[in-house]
């Protein structure tokens with residue numbers, strides 16, 4: 257028998273509770289077979305997973321626990337007819353056919369449910385507190401915002417989950433990041449996340465499951481919490497968590513796949529137990545004063561290379577940072593404030609939700625995109641797009657000179673028609689600023705949607721708090 261000293265010694269963290277509720281068996285080598293409740297699929301990471309099932313003559317064990325959507329390679333304009341890019345068309349068609357063959361629900365490209373996998377999961381009520389959820393995608397941590405144990409997996413693990421509903425995993429260490437105080441005006445969850453990544457570095461949370469706590473986290477909407485959890489992978493962690501509360505329940509209640517009636521009451525009673533015990537012990541604790549967080553902007557080619565809007569680019573200290581600064585065409589000591597940009601992108605699974613579009617629109621109201629800047633808004637999902645259109649945000653974006661597109665990953669990843677030219681400099685609400693991420697030779701500065709809107713109308717990186 258294995259005696260769990262972590263249980264014996266102290267209270268449990270939220271991560272411990274979710275973990276223990278899903279243990280099938282512990283192996284002597286420290287690995288645990290974990291039951292996986294749900295699996296989201298997209299077109300890029302699953303072709304090989306389905307191939308694996310075919311080769312081994314396996315079927316999908318519980319098809320009703322799987323949900324698929326195409327997002328990475330989809331075009332975000334001219335969606336009326338067939339997809340022009342033959343590779344994208346083949347990839348999307350393959351996902352649809354694989355889902356058909358294995359009995360998995362596929363949210364059609366033309367239908368009302370389509371969108372980026374991490375946006376549609378919660379929208380559909382597929383993401384719920386207390387579940388384990390995986391997807392062949394590193395930003396699966398997003399779903400932890402609901403108090404779900406969610407993490408990204410590889411293509412072969414997607415196949416294993418489809419066939420067995422379980423995965424061998426090693427338990428992570430536990431980190432709590434407490435945001436005390438109140439965020440300032442013009443500062444958002446994106447700034448909290450980037451400030452955290454800047455503090456610990458791009459691999460500072462590797463091996464940890466990160467629980468976000470404190471009054472500034474409790475004050476966030478579900479959209480904000482998803483932004484926060486989405487970005488933990490950029491600090492090296494596969495799992496972000498926020499304990500579910502009334503904000504969570506209000507977001508979920510009434511959604512398509514969410515329990516109703518007595519089932520809802522029972523589920524909610526359980527979900528309310530999903531909080532770290534007061535005497536729980538974390539392996540690492542970080543406290544950040546939310547009031548001290550300024551709008552954040554990345555200057556390099558890793559999300560950890562981030563500074564306050566008033567900051568200066570740090571001098572290169574090794575070959576890697578030197579390479580990053582060369583790629584970004586920036587010198588140590590340069591101010592980030594006032595840096596000219598020629599592209600602006602609002603979208604992605606980090607910041608493509610309705611609240612993000614509203615925040616950007618509030619900045620754009622009565623303003624126009626600066627000459628020489630190409631600006632794009634790509635809603636995270638059809639539901640976000642419809643909601644934005646109902647609020648008249650599309651007209652506001654168009655009137656200010658933004659392009660208004662169909663949902664998809666778009667310029668977050670440039671695996672589709674949307675791509676920046678070499679040398680472009682983009683203010684972007686996405687989550688990765690890697691070399692070539694938005695197109696070969698293109699330069700990405702990550703920031704909040706409001707900051708992107710501010711940069712778009714100014715033609716340079718500005719402090720959105722000074723745009724009255």
Ligand SMILES: CC(C)[C@H](C(=O)O)[C@@H](O)C(=O)O
Pocket residue numbers: 300301328392393394395408669
């Ligand atoms: C293509 C996909 C597997 C990839 C990921 O794992 O995250 C992408 O979504 C990304 O953001 O880089």
Ligand code: SF4
Pocket residue numbers: 327328372373374393395604605606664665668669686687
């Ligand atoms: S929007 Fe970007 S980060 Fe999110 S899943 Fe798509 S490519 Fe990955």
